[in-house]
Amino acid sequence: MPADRITLTIPSRAEYAKAVRMTASALVSRTGATYDDLDDMRIAAEELFVYACDHADEESEVTIEFLIDGDDVSMSVRLPQGTRATDEDAERRAAYATFILQSVCDHYQLSSDLEGQHLKVRKRLSAESDDAGS
């Protein structure tokens, strides 16, 4: 079965964090994830979004991509070049987000290319529950 790819484009304002969290919640719950895993992904989605908001220009949008491949769930966001996250506070927030994301996900990757940075987190959901798709 091919992986499901869902993209969410949303204004880069922290007030939308709940919408992102709820989207993650709804998508991950379809896999039959345990409550523990689901809540980790909710935390990750929120942190990822707030992190991206910090980098995105005001009045712009953030696109989060969810990829659900069986019990493997990933979320990624592109951070464009020339972002506003240049001050010391933003660096601290980024480091903090990294700390949280690394703690709740199995895999954390921040890569750069000409267009900017690409942040991706991935989690393999616990295998105890097998009611996927319910």
Place this chain on the structure above:
Amino acid sequence: MPVARDSAGRQSRKLTWDKQLTRELFRRYRLEGDEDARDELITMYLNLVKYLASRFRNRGEPVDDLVQVGTIGLIKAIDRFDIDRQVEFTTYATPTIVGELKRYFRDKGWAIKVPRRLQELSFKVNQAMDVLTQQLQRSPSISEIAAHIGVTSEEVLEAMETSEAYNFVSLESDRGGDGSDTFSILEYIGKDDQLMAVVDDRTTLAAALRHLTPQEQRVLYLRFFEGLTQTEIARQLDISQMQVSRLLRKTLKVLRENIVRE
């Protein structure tokens, strides 16, 4: 007479009070220290309290309790009312009484806007989670929780979001908030820990942590430093998984804000 009556003597829905008598009672209470006048004022305006309390009747609390709470607001209003101000006592007392009622709901734990249906569902989800964790010896899935309660998965997710509206302070006092917990995360993390790299120095971290209770620090420590799952933390601290979830979310938010601000 506090309640208006129509020409047939029936009690009218419209609430009116005798302004002249009100002024006289306030004068006696304030200038002569007449406590009977104060009591009379309380009795006289009890219908205002009942009316305001009834506006909160659908929020899951007995109206009698609400009337008691509202009466506290009324007494405060009577004691604070400035008789020299050209304002009706009802105008002054209404926000005080409503404020007292709202505070009551906040202290009960629920933010005022959460509908009762969702409050109940949230409690059911919470209970189901505990029961199923026990039965399955692992964290249950959303559909398992849904099946257990007899609702849809979407409703469970809705209840989980609803629980965010729960007042965190009251959770503290529910369990483990008896003041005996003196846990401080600072005692457990070393200079090589990742979080230390985030905040540069211990003083910054200490300042940020000041905003967290010992229980919150303990949850934070167990989840992010010891790597325990929420189920394991819930078991260790004897609280529900949902409480762990709420505590974690609050902790992360507070820390994120204060790591920068301090």
